[in-house]
Amino acid sequence: MTWLALGGLAVLAVLPAVLGPYALSVFINILFYAYLGQAWNIVGGYAGQLSVGHAAFVGIGGYTAAVLAAETGLTPWVGMLAGGALAAVLGGVIGYLGFRFGLRGFYFVLLTVAFAEVCRIVASNWERVGGAVGLYITFTGDPRQMQFQDDRAWYYIALALTALATAIVWGMERRRFGIYLTAIREDETACEALGVPTFRHKLGAMVLSSFLTGLAGTFYAYRYSSLQPGAVFGIPLSVEIVIRPIVGGAGTLLGPIVGSFILTPLAELSRAWFGQGGWHGAHLIVYGVLLVAVVLFLPQGAVPVLGRLVRRAAP
């Protein structure tokens, strides 16, 4: 297993040498969304607390780094951590309120959506951070300002982030923390009865997940050199974050990555195909159909099924 992971990493590391510019940008997206999915997976997959407001953390992270860079000249490499920290604070607040008041299932979903929407409205009304127009970052091409002439730099950052998040989740699975989270997902009442500190663990998962998601915000801001409230805080981005681990298999180590490898190229292809004919939104229909199909036929996601196939092929 370890060899397989290292092998996969090695293949991904040399991949940019053979990719054209378009394929490279698709792969950056695959890795970026795999990273976001992995971050979400901690709280949404392992702990089973369905958050549909993770866009809030992307937005907070991106805005923090961009505003710090614009006003104090702080390099986004440090700003990224500050953004992650602030996102973690927000995650802590949402988690504290949600878990302290015992919101479960749909109520928790709605709480996260509401917080993300509040962030979006505040950001679009706060002139200091650009208001509804958003923030634009001047392109200088200076790596110290996290700007690159060459897209391959983004590829390696995305790869590093994905590897980092996956390593964290891998380590988590092997420690008491991860096992407790899974137990909480399966039967919270039983966990409480057995003396598992459910509140603390759910909160920890939320904070960790929002910190990692916040890092992605800076990546997003600097890769596209812009931040719009509707794009980074909106519900559509939250759905993008949630759907990959679900399709791949929520609460599995490889789920978000497999999900992203399935969905991102599919989204890009259908966007390119249907976009030519003026059929906008078609890739979202594909998402919708896939989501329905996964819920009905593969509620565990793709990874467990793939695992079974592999085991059958190689006994």
Next chain:
Amino acid sequence: MAVGLTLIFGVMRVVNFAHGDMMVWGMYLAWLLAARAGIDPYASFAVCATVLFALGWGVQRGLVQRIVDAPHEMQILLMLGVALILENLALLLFGPEPVRVRSALGALTWYLGPLYVDVARLVTFVVAVALTLALAAFLRRTDLGRTIRAAADNPYGARVVGIDVPRVYAVAFGIGAACVGAAGALTAPVLPFQPALGLSASVVSFNIVIIGGMGSLLGAFVGGLLVSVAESLGAVFLRPSLKELVSFSLLIVILLLRPAGLFGRRTP
């Protein structure tokens, strides 16, 4: 329209994320009927309600019924998928530009002393109240309404006394969808709309239902009034673009302090 949502949730504990998109379909249907057949939306809302009833019935029978016992999360995801399909199908078919339905009533205004009343809005309001009352009466007085409430209270018990629970669920889902269809057709002349409206409409109606109380018709109605008044006050005292902030803050407070809502009886 929150009344429709509350019915679906109250009866089946299924969260209908596609609610707003169903409303948008109701609106486009009214628009099609008005543009192609020249039927005024205040007459065609019955047609829209019927079509949406069929859609709701179909979604329930074909999709939701298969996973009615699955955890809540799966249902949320399923309905999210349906919402994505419906919204973007509307986008494909009707395009992203906002459209507006013209109604003969749209231009009329009554002056009542210092107040002036927009007749179209007044009619929309009156019909909405009438539909809510009719639905409440239906649930309390008719046999079918009683079976719906029975299945909501205790699905197992309802099965024991011989109620075909899946059929009742399908009817309830259909009625819920029909309510939004009617609501869509009725608001179409008052409000310009586009496919992207669906998602925000869903979120607004969730606000209303949570604030009013899940599964309570009165709660849905009062919640609707409360949210619109709070938003209007917010628009006056803060800034128009901040008005949504008020309703979301209200939602968060209600979620934390009284998750069953103002009129909800059971705790979640």
